[in-house]
Amino acid sequence: MRQLVFTLLLASTTVPLIQAQNRIQLSHDEARKQVEVTIDGKPFTAYIYPGPSVLKKPVLYPIRSAGGNFITRGWPMDPRPGERIDHPHHVGMWFNYGDVNGHDFWNNSTAVGPDHKGPFGTIVHTGVKSMKSGKDKAELVVTANWLDKDNKVMLQETTTFEFRGTADSRTIDRITTLKAVGNDVVFKDNKEGMVALRMARQLELPSTKPEVFTDAQGVATKVPALNNAGVTGMYHSSEGVEGDAVWGKRAKWMNLTGNVNGEDLSVVLIDHPQNVGYPTYWHARGYGLFAANPLAPSVFSDGKAQAMNYTLPAGKSVTFRYRLVIRSGNTPDKFIAEQVSGFSR
Template identity: 55%
Template sequence: MQSIKKIQWGTAGVLLSLFCTMNTPLQAQNESVKLIRIDAENKVEVRIGDELFTAYYYPETIAKPVLYPIITAGGHEITRGFPLAPRAGERVDHPHHIGHWMNYGDVNGLDFWNNSDAIPADKKDRYGTIRHTGITDLKENKNSAELEVTMDWLAPDGKVLLKEKTRFVFSSEGKKRTIDRITTLTAQDEPISMKDNKEGVFAIRVARELEHPSNKPELFTDANGIPTTVPSLNNEGVTGKYRSSAGKEGDDVWGTRGEWVTLNGQIEKEKISVVILDHPSNPGYPTYWHARGYGLFSANPLGQKELSGGKDVLNFGLKAGESVTFNYRILVFSGENPGDGQLNSEAESFGKN
C-alpha cells in the first residue's frame, strides 16, 4: 500500500505529491545513529532511529566492559542473555562470556579472560580485571556514531599493567549494522608478556539459536586447568553454522586462520549472519579462530601455539611504554546470509581503512 501526501505549494496552488512507500520496514532505512549516555546505569546506549542496537556497559559487577546486548535490524538479540539477563532454554556455562568483549588469557601470567564472580576468592590472585576509566569522546554523524573510551588492565593488587584506549564506530546501512573496534593497548611501568594462550581475544557469545546443533555434552578446560561441562540441550530452533574465508565450515573453523568468519543462522523467521573481519594491520594476521559450536565466536591472533597445535608460535610482548593497536569489524546482517564474494569485498574494503 502507498500513502500519498499532498502539500499546497505557494500562491499558485501547485500540488506537489510526495509518494512514501509504506511497505518497507523502518529498520531497512538508513537511519541516524544516536549515542545516549546514562552514567547512573554505567552505560552508553547506541540507538538506530529509536531502536536499541547495543550498549557499551561497564558495571563493576563484571570483570570488564562489554557491548551488550547486540540486536539485529529485525529486532532479535544475537548475544546470549546469561548471566546478565538469562533467557529460557539457553546455556549457562562460562559466565565470563558476556555480549562482546576483548581481553586475553595470559597477561604477565594473569588470566583476564576467565575472570568472573564464579572464581573463588582464594583464587582471585590469578586473575586480572579491566576497569572503565572514562568517556573521552561521543560523536554522532549521519548514519554512524563514534564512542571513545579508556580502560585500565589491572593486576589483583590494583597495579595498572596496560592502559587501553578504544574507539567504537557504530553504523547502519539498510539491514546491515556495523561495529568497528579500534583498541590501543599501552604497557605501563613494566614489560608485558602475552604468551600464546587459546583464551582470547576479540569475542562474542551468541544466542542459543545461533549455536551449532549438538547431540552430546562436551568438556572444555581453560588455561588454569579448570574444566567446564557444556551439556547437550534441545536443538529446536538451533541453526548456526560457521564458515571461514579459507572455506572451513562448522567445527572445522576452530584453530584455523582466516581473514573473516561468518556465523549464519536464523532466529524465528529472520535470517541472520554475524561476521567478524580481521584487519591486515593486526598482529598475527590473518588471525586464528577460537570459534566453538556452543556459541563462543572469537578471533585470537595471539594464541598461535595453542590453536595451531604447535605449528606456529608468537608469544607476543610489549616493552614498557610500547603500544599495540587491534582493529576489528563486526557485521550483523538481517534477512540474508551473504556469500563468500560479498564478504571478501567487505574484508577488502575494511582492509583499506
Template identity: 55%
Template sequence: MKMILRSILLLLSIALVTACKDKKKEVETQMAEVEATVPTVRFVKDLEHKKIAVFLNGTLFTNYIYDGSTPKPVLYPLITRSGKTLTRGFPFEPRPGERVDHPHHVGLWFNYGNVNGLDFWNNSFAIPEDKKDAYGTIVPEQIVSLDSVNGILTTKSLWQSPDGVDLIEETTRFYFSEIGNTRQIDRVATLKALEDVEFKDNKEGMLGVRVARQLEMPSDKPDIFTDANGIATEVKALDNSGVTGNYLTSEGKTGDDAWGTRAKWTTLYGTMNKEPVSITILDNPQNIGYPTYWHARGYGLFAANPLGQAVFSDGKETLDYKLKKGNSVTFKYRILIHNGTELAKEQLDSTFVNFSKEE
C-alpha cells in the same frame, strides 16, 4: 545562414542548460539516497547503571556496559535492525533453554588469557575470592567522548593486576553505523604498555562474542568445558529445536573445521523465527598475527585470536608477543550484525577488501 547558425547555437545552449539541470537533479537524487542510508546515531548515558545505550535510527543496537558486574567492559546485547538479539542472555538476562556455562562469556568483549601470567579472559563473578590472585581485571577509567554525528564512542580502560598494578592502558574507539540490514561496529583498540608485558601464547582470546542459542551448532550430547585454569563446567544436553548455527571462513572452512584455522574473516549464520541472521568478524591486515586464528566453538563462543599461535598450530608456530613499557599496539576489527537475505561470500570478500584499505 546566420539565422540557421543562431538557431543551432540557441538549441545547443538550451540542450546544455537542460542537461546541466538533469545532471544536477541526478546528483541531488544520489546525494539524497546516500544521506538516507546514513544512520542517526544517538548515545544515551545512564550514569546510575554505568552504561551507554547506542541507538541507530531510533532503535536500540547495543549498550556499552562498564558497571563492574563483569571484570571488563562489554557491548551487550547485539540487536539486528529487525529486532533479533544475537547474543546470549546469561548472565545478565538468562533465557529458558540456553547454556549457563562460561560466565565470563558476556556480549562482545576484548581481552586475553595470559598477560604476564594473569588470566584476563576467564575472570568473572564466579571466581572464588581465594583464587582471584590469578586473574586480571580491565577497569573502565573514562568515557573520553561521545560523537553522535559520526557515531563514535571513545573510552579508556586499565588492564590491572589483582594487586592494583596498571599494566596496560587501553584506548578504544567504537564506530557504529548501519547500511541497509547490516549494522556495523568498528572496534579499534590501542594498548599502551605501562609496564613490560608479554602476551603468552594462549587459546583464550581475544575479540570474543557469545551468541544466542539459535546460533549455536546443533549438538545433543552433554559436555564438560574446561578453562585455561582447569576449572570444569558440566553442561547437560540441550534441546536442538531452532538451533541452526554454522561457521564459514574466508578460506572456505565450515562448521567445526573453522576452529583453529587462519582466515581473513569468519561469519556465523543461522535463522531466528525463520529469518536469516548472522554475525561476521573481519580481521585487518594491520593487526599483529594477521590473518588471525579463529577460536570458533560450536557451543556459541565466536572469537578471533591472533596471539594464540602455539596452541592453534600444535606448536609449529610461536609468537609470545611482547610489548615494552611505553610502546603501543593497535587491534582493529569490524563486526557485522545482519538480518535478512544471507550475505554471500563475495559480499564479505568485498567488505573485507574495503575495510583493509581504510586508514
C-alpha cells in the same frame, strides 16, 4: 512578538531535524553506567561498564540485529529460556586475554570457581573520552585500565567504537590501542582470547551430545546437550572451512549463519591486515563462543608453530582492529568481500 514566535518555531523544528540527520544516536547514562546506541530510534547495543562487582571488564551488551533480534546470549545478565548457563565470563562482546604477565583476564568473573587459581586481572573503565552521533556513523571513544591482582595498572586501553547501520545490517568497528605502563607486558601464548562474543542459543551449532571443554588452566567445564529446536548456527571461514572444524584454524574472516525468530542472519567477524598475527586463529566453538585470537600460534597448532609470546615493551603501544557485521537475509560472498575491502583500507 513576531520575532519571538519565529525564533520559537525555528527552535522547535531544528531539534527534530538534527535528530533525523543523526540516525545513529549515542546516549550516555552515567547513573546506569552505559552508553546506549540506537539506529533510527531502534536499540542496537550498549557499551556497559558496571564495575568489577558486576563485570570484570566493560562489554558491548546486548547486541541486536536490524530486525531487532538478540544475537548475543542473555545469561548471566538477563537469562532467557533454553539458554546454556556455562562460562559466566562470556558476556556480550568483549576484548581481553588469558595470560598477561601471568594474569588471567579471560576467566575472571564474580562467579569464578575455586578451581581457577589466578592470579586474575581486571579491566576497569576510566572514562568516556568522546562521543559523536551521526547520520551514517556514530563514534565512541573510551578508556580503561588493565589491572593486576594488586590493582596496579599494567596496560592503558583506548578504544574507538564506530557504529553503522542500514535497513538490513548493523556494523561495529572496534579499534583498541594498548599501552604498556611501567614494565614490559608479555601476552604468553594462551588459547583464551582475544576479541569475542557469546552468541544467542539460536546461533549455536546443533549438538546431540554433551561436551567438556578444558581451559588454559586445565579447568574443565561441562557443556550439556540441550534441545536443538531452533538451533541453526554454522561457521563458514574465508578459507572454506566449516562447522566445528574452524576451531584453531587461521582465516581472514569468519561468517556465522543462522536464523533467529524467523530472521536469517549472518554474523561476520573480520580481522585486519595490520593486526599482529594476521590472519588470526579462531577460538570458535559450537556452543556459542565466537572469538578471534592472533596471539597463540603454538597452542592452536598443537605445538607445530613456534610460540609467539608477544611482548609489548614498556611505554610502547599496539593496536588491534576488528569489524563485526550483522546482516539480515541472504548474504552473498560479494557483500562480505566489500566489507573486508572497506575495512582493510
